Amino acid sequence: MAALAYADGQGAGIDHARIRRRNRRRAELARHLLLIVVTFLLVAPFYYVFLASLKNSTAIFSYPPSLLPIPLYLDNYHNLLWNTGFLRWMFNTLFVASSVTLIKVFMDSMAGYALAKIDMRGKRVIFLLMLILLMVPIGALIVPLWSLVSAVGLTDTYLALILPPLANPLGAILMRQFILGLPRDLDNAARLDGLSDFGIYWRIVLPLIKPGLVVLAVIIFTDQFMSFLWPLIATTSDDLQVLTVGVAGLRAHGGANYGLWSASAVMSLIPISVFFFVLQRQFLARSLAGALKQ
C-alpha cells in the first residue's frame, strides 16, 4: 500500500496524512479502552448485587460464584415487597420528595425573582447570609432542629419531613442567577404594557427559565431521595419511614439477610434510574452549566 502511494507525486503527503489519521484512531481506541475499564469498575458492583438478589442464600455464599442467576430465584423480591414495609417506604419517599420539589421550585423562583428584580432594603444582607449558610448541612443542625420540631409537636408527621429541607438557599440563589441572565427589556416592556410583578413572574419569567426550573427540580428531588439522617430522627413510627430509613432498618434489625438486602438495594434504585434515564441531559449538562455559572 505504502509503496503504491509513493509511486505518484503526492505520495509523501498522503502518507503523512494517513499516519496522522492512524495515530488519531489509535488515541481514540486507547481512550475507549480506558473508559471501558473505568465504567466497568464503577458498574460491576451493581451487577454483583443484582446477581445476589436473584440467588437463594446458599447460592450467595457458594464459591466460585455463578455469574448468571440460574436458576432464577425471586423469593428475595417477594419477601421484600410483601413481608417488609418496602412499598410504604417507597411511597413515603416519593410523596415527600415530590412535595418538597413542587413547593420549593415555586418558592425559590419567586425568591429569585425578588432578589434579581426588585429593590428592597436589606436584600444584600439576606443574600450574603444565604451564600454563607449555603453549605451548612442538616446533619450539623439535628439538635436544634429536632427540639424545634418537637416543640411545635410536629415530630413523626409528614410536615416534619417536608418543612426543614425548604430552608436550603441553593435554589433561590440559582434562580436569582437565571433571572439575572434574562434580557432586561423584556420586563420593562411588560411593565409598560401594564403587567404587574406577579404577571411578569408568571407569564414572562417562569416560561423563560423553564430549563432552570427543571434543573432545580432534579437537584431537589435527588437530594430528597437520598436524604437519610433527618428522616431517621424526625420520624419514629413505621408508617412514616422513608426508603433510606427503612432500608437501613433492614440492615440493623433481624440479622444478616443478604438476599433481602440485595433485593432492597436493587429496588431502591429503580425510581431514580427511571428519572435519570428520562432527564439525562438535565442531570448531566444543565446542572453543570448552572454550577459553573455560579
Place this chain on the structure above:
Amino acid sequence: MTGTAAGRLRLSRAEHRSLSRKARRRRELTGWVFLGPFLACFLVFLVLPVAGTIWWSTRAGSIFGGTKFMGFRNFVELPGVVGAWSSIENTLLFAVYSVPAILVGALAIALVLARVRRGASIYRFLVYFPVLVPGVVAALIWLFLTNVDFGLFNEVIRLFGGKPVIWLGADNALLVLAVLDVWRNVGYWAMFFVAAIIGLPTELYQAAELDGASAPARFRYLTLPLLRRIIFFAIVVSTIWGLQVFDTALVLTNGGPGTATTTVIFRVWQYVFASNNKVGFASAISLVLIVAILALTVLQMRLLRDRRGRD
C-alpha cells in the same frame, strides 16, 4: 405624555416625590411578598438552628428535657470526652483519603471523556450512575463487595491466588469507607470537569499543537492553569461534603470496629439519640463542624469575588 397634557397633569415636585416614593414602597412590599415564603423557611429552619446550636452548646443534659447552663465548659472538656477527638480525627482522615482521590480520578476521567468522539453519552450515563445511589443503598452494595467470605473483592483476590482480606477490620474500615465515597462521587466531579474542559478555548490548544507542545505539556501549561479556579472550587466543595459523612458509616460499619469509622456527625447523632444524653457535647462538636464549613465557604466566596473582579 406629561408634556402634551400641559398643566393639568403636571405634578408639583413634592407631589411627584411622594407619589414615586409610594410606588417604590408598594414595589418593595411586593418584593417581600415574593421573598417571604422562602425567607420564613430560611430563617426558621436554617438561621435559627445555627443560632440554636450555639445556645445548646452551652448546656448539658438530655435533648428530651432538663438541661442546665454550662458556659464554655463543654468546649473546655470536649477534647477529653470519650470519642469526641477520635471522631474529628476520623473525619479529617476520611477527607484526606477521599478528596484527592476523587478529584484526581475525576479529572483524569474528564480529560479522556471530553475528547472521546463516539459513545460519549453512554460513558457519561454509566460514570454518573453511582452518583444517584443514596448513601444507605451504597453501603448495602458495599457489604456485598467487602464481605470476607463471598464479597466481590475477595473473590477477585482468590482468583489471583491471594489471601482474603478483612476489609471492614479496624485497619481498613476507614479506607474502605473513603474508597466507597470515591466510587460514589467521582462521576459527579468528572461531569463537572467535562463541562469545564469543553468550555475551554480551542484556539489555544490548536496554537499549542502547532508549536509542538506534547499532550502532557498542554495539560501542564494550558489545561491546569485554565481550570485553576474550577479545581479550587471542587476542592472546597468536595471537602465540605467529605466532612459530613454519616450514612455510609452507619450502615456499612456502624461506626466500628471500635471507633474506627465514627465520624463527627455519627458522634453527634450518637451523643443525642442513640445511647448517651450528651446534648451539650453534641452541639459543641456540631459547632466545630459548622465553623469549619463556614470558613471553607467564605474562602470560596472570596475566590468567586476575585473572579468577578477580573472579568
